[in-house]
Amino acid sequence: MPESLIKLDGVTKVFLTDEIETHALSGINLDIKQGEYVSIAGPSGCGKSTLLSILGLLDSPTDGSYVLNGRPVQGLSLPERARIRNREIGFIFQSFNLIGDLTVYENVELPLTYRGMPAAERKAAATGALEKVGMAHRAKHLPSQLSGGQQQRVAVARALAGKPAVLLADEPTGNLDSKNGDSVMLLLRELHKVGATIVMVTHDARFARHADRTIHIFDGRVVQEQVESDPTR
Amino acid sequence: MMNDLRFALRMLAKSPGFTAAAIGILALGIGTGRIVSSLLYQVGALDPIAFTVAPLVLAAATLFACWLPARRATRISPLTALRTE
Numbered sequence: 001m002p003e004s005l006i007k008l009d010g011v012t013k014v015f016l017t018d019e020i021e022t023h024a025l026s027g028i029n030l031d032i033k034q035g036e037y038v039s040i041a042g043p044s045g046c047g048k049s050t051l052l053s054i055l056g057l058l059d060s061p062t063d064g065s066y067v068l069n070g071r072p073v074q075g076l077s078l079p080e081r082a083r084i085r086n087r088e089i090g091f092i093f094q095s096f097n098l099i100g101d102l103t104v105y106e107n108v109e110l111p112l113t114y115r116g117m118p119a120a121e122r123k124a125a126a127t128g129a130l131e132k133v134g135m136a137h138r139a140k141h142l143p144s145q146l147s148g149g150q151q152q153r154v155a156v157a158r159a160l161a162g163k164p165a166v167l168l169a170d171e172p173t174g175n176l177d178s179k180n181g182d183s184v185m186l187l188l189r190e191l192h193k194v195g196a197t198i199v200m201v202t203h204d205a206r207f208a209r210h211a212d213r214t215i216h217i218f219d220g221r222v223v224q225e226q227v228e229s230d231p232t233r
Numbered sequence: 234m235m236n237d238l239r240f241a242l243r244m245l246a247k248s249p250g251f252t253a254a255a256i257g258i259l260a261l262g263i264g265t266g267r268i269v270s271s272l273l274y275q276v277g278a279l280d281p282i283a284f285t286v287a288p289l290v291l292a293a294a295t296l297f298a299c300w301l302p303a304r305r306a307t308r309i310s311p312l313t314a315l316r317t318e
Contacts, residue, residue, distance in 0.1 A: 058312045082311075097315065101240075119235075 004067070005166055005197055006032040006055060011064035013050050013220075024050040026220040028064070032166075032199060037192040039211035040201045047220040048201045049170060055199060056089050056168045057081040069165050086115055090159030090167045094174040096151040098143040098158070105130065105139040108158045115162065129161035130154070133187060149180025156187060160196075167191070169200040173207055185210050 008030040015022040024047045032038050040048045053059040054066065057073060060081075066074040069088060073081070091097075098107045109126040117125070130136040133153040143151050152172060159167055169188065173181030185207055192198050200211060208214045209228060216224040245252045263279070270278035306314075 053312055058310075058315070085311075093315070101244075106240075 002033040002035055003070075004031050005034045005036075005069060006030065006199070007065075007067040008055075009065045009067075011051075011054060011061045011066060013047070013054065013059070014062045024220055025054070025061070028217075028220075028222060030215070030222070032197065034165075035192075035195055035197055036213065037189075037198045037211045038200070039208040039214045040199065040217060041203060041205065041208045041214050042217035043203065046217045048203075048217050050220075051217065052168055052170050052199070052201045055166075056091060057085045086111055087162065088165045090162065090164035092152070092155050092159050092167060092169040092172045094171040096143070096148070096155045096175070098151055098154060100143055102142075103139065104135060104141050104143065104146070104154050107143065107154060108161050111158065111162055125161045125163075126157075129157040132160060132191075133157045147180065148176050149183055152176060152180070152184050153187065156184070156191075160191070166197045166199060169198065171201055171203070173202070173204065181207070 008028050011025055011028040011030075012023070013025040015024055028051060040051060042048045050059065054061050057068075057076075061074055064074070065072060068084070071084075073084060076084070098104075099110070102110065105126055108129055109122050112122045112125055127136060127139070130139055133156050135150060135153050135157060138146060138150065138154075143154065146154065152175075156167075156172075167188075172184055172188070176184060188196075188198055188200070189210055198211070200207075202208050212228055214226045214228065215222055216226065245255075262284075266273075266278040266280075276283060
């Protein structure tokens with residue numbers, strides 16, 4: 001039985017604006033094992049992106065506990081969270097979030113630079129990640145010279161390069177046409193087949209079916225968990 | 234450090250106008266110094282101290298002007314930065 005990689009227990013998130021309390025998450029319990037491919041689905045505004053932000057240590061829960069890779073992380077300081085984020089988590093965003101002034105190679109290498117990795121190791125890791133996503137031949141290009149699908153592949157390479165414990169994808173196909181969307185989903189599925197743990201937020205049921213398990217969220221609560229008997233593969 | 238240098242060189246290559254202006258101003262400084270050398274008092278036209286200290290002071294001012302907003306940027310929460318990108 002694979003070990004728990006992510007364990008949330010009674011996680012809530014309340015946003016305070018003026019005097020209004022918004023309950024974005026209300027008592028979320030979640031257990032994600034190593035090597036799982038999980039999708040988080042739900043309508044717009046249901047709290048799925050807030051949940052992904054908490055899973056990615058970009059935000060902290062108002063209440064509840066979060067254990068990542070055996071370590072409680074809900075009460076860590078900002079620098080400690082940044083350090084864990086850099087080492088344990090790979091992000092794939094809807095709008096790619098590549099740095100326009102850096103080349104493809106430099107974008108992939110940048111998180112490794114912040115980690116203090118020696119130059120030779122950085123080169124091997126960045127080149128290896130670009131080869132995995134089939135973008136090594138574009139290493140010297142700028143993001144603006146690539147199509148949306150290619151930019152997302154580079155973003156996947158950036159997320160992969162540091163060998164994170166988990167890949168978090170927030171609507172990775174949201175800004176792509178169906179052909180490029182399918183190609184990115186295929187890439188994620190291939191990465192999962194070779195052992196990557198993936199948590200993906202999506203509101204597209206077609207893409208949610210690519211995962212082993214889909215967690216449906218509504219009004220900040222888990223309303224249904226669905227194990228795919230035959231994930232699209 | 235080498236990455237920063239590569240980035241700076243690429244920015245210079247991408248802005249040929251700026252690069253030409255920087256080189257032109259440097260050449261103009263040296264040329265003007267020579268022309269007005271007879272008017273200079275207790276300083277040579279190619280005075281090494283003047284030509285070293287002035288760029289150093291300018292570089293320090295530039296670094297300070299970059300450091301201030303960079304420091305402010307590092308204090309922004311990553312979530313806010315991602316939302317506003």
